[in-house]
Amino acid sequence: xxxxxxxxxxxxxxxxxxxxxxxxxxxxxxxxxxxxxxxxxxxxxxxxxxxxxxxxxxxxxxxxx
Numbered sequence: 001x002x003x004x005x006x007x008x009x010x011x012x013x014x015x016x017x018x019x020x021x022x023x024x025x026x027x028x029x030x031x032x033x034x035x036x037x038x039x040x041x042x043x044x045x046x047x048x049x050x051x052x053x054x055x056x057x058x059x060x061x062x063x064x065x
Contacts, residue, residue: 003040029053 017024027035029046037046 001040003045005045 015024025035027033027037029049032042032046
């Protein structure tokens with residue numbers, strides 16, 4: 001399988017599902033709750049995002065000391 005990913009940072013923008021996107025949901029990657037996501041998202045995309053976010057948080061914390 002080949003997948004292309006993009007990281008998008010938004011602030012106060014209207015995000016809407018259009019054309020081939022059927023539905024958009026905001027989830028907390030560490031706590032997706034009962035939301036069913038695709039296996040690629042669950043097993044690969046969210047863990048990569050969490051590692052990246054944790055690494056950035058660690059760098060920000062060590063820089064604040």
